[in-house]
Amino acid sequence: MISPLPVTIRPMEPRDVSTAARFSKPAIHGDVDQETIAEWFSRCIMEPEVFAHVATIGSQEVVGIGLSSPGHYVCESERAVILRLLAVDEPYQGRKIGEQLLVSLLTLCMTGFTCVALYVDSRNERAKSLYQKFGFQRAEVSEDIPSIADYLLLEGIQTVEYRRLFHELKRALEDRLTRAEFSFVG
Numbered sequence: 001m002i003s004p005l006p007v008t009i010r011p012m013e014p015r016d017v018s019t020a021a022r023f024s025k026p027a028i029h030g031d032v033d034q035e036t037i038a039e040w041f042s043r044c045i046m047e048p049e050v051f052a053h054v055a056t057i058g059s060q061e062v063v064g065i066g067l068s069s070p071g072h073y074v075c076e077s078e079r080a081v082i083l084r085l086l087a088v089d090e091p092y093q094g095r096k097i098g099e100q101l102l103v104s105l106l107t108l109c110m111t112g113f114t115c116v117a118l119y120v121d122s123r124n125e126r127a128k129s130l131y132q133k134f135g136f137q138r139a140e141v142s143e144d145i146p147s148i149a150d151y152l153l154l155e156g157i158q159t160v161e162y163r164r165l166f167h168e169l170k171r172a173l174e175d176r177l178t179r180a181e182f183s184f185v186g
């Protein structure tokens with residue numbers, strides 16, 4: 001089993017844009033080139049309501065990104081967030097970095113939103129398994145979506161029940177990271 005890797009999570013800055021664009025391409029639908037993705041990131045970090053976080057290791061090497069913005073079209077809640085992107089650089093996948101980014105985004109969402117939505121390639125079992133662990137469920141939507149995509153919805157993030165689940169998942173993650181750090185000693 002690969003050891004989890006603790007990362008620093010911080011807001012994305014202009015200097016992160018090209019690295020994050022390089023490894024984000026597989027997570028973005030359609031034939032979009034790296035330059036276009038980098039331009040999108042540059043615009044996102046200027047938007048006050050966009051949460052754009054990167055995960056870094058060592059001396060600031062960017063290895064993951066999570067990006068979300070407010071949205072209304074996928075659930076009836078007035079205070080919805082759309083999770084637009086979650087991606088970890090391939091050599092670092094499976095080391096709990098995606099989960100740490102998701103926790104940081106959901107923590108921000110819980111400060112004022114009631115619902116989080118996203119769409120994911122229906123064949124992407126790895127991503128779906130992560131989202132389902134955090135309570136996302138498949139939802140039907142009236143508008144046209146690509147046939148290979150599933151809409152996932154996380155409702156009731158302000159409820160006591162959800163906060164309890166989130167707290168437990170977060171604590172389990174922190175425990176695994178702490179144990180991984182100890183395992184480096186000696």
Ligand SMILES: CC(C)(COP(=O)(O)OP(=O)(O)OC[C@H]1O[C@@H](n2cnc3c(N)ncnc32)[C@H](O)[C@@H]1OP(=O)(O)O)[C@@H](O)C(=O)NCCC(=O)NCCS
Binds near residue numbers: 086092125
């Ligand atoms: C999906 C992605 C963001 C997950 O990040 P990650 O750092 O690799 O995943 P983590 O190590 O944090 O794993 C967290 C959870 O994801 C799921 N998961 C991770 N790897 C998995 C695998 N190989 N098979 C099944 N589930 C897996 C599990 O639920 C896991 O929790 P567990 O360890 O308690 O079982 C990352 O793999 C990635 O960037 N993939 C390519 C881009 C992409 O698909 N993005 C999502 C688009 S919506």
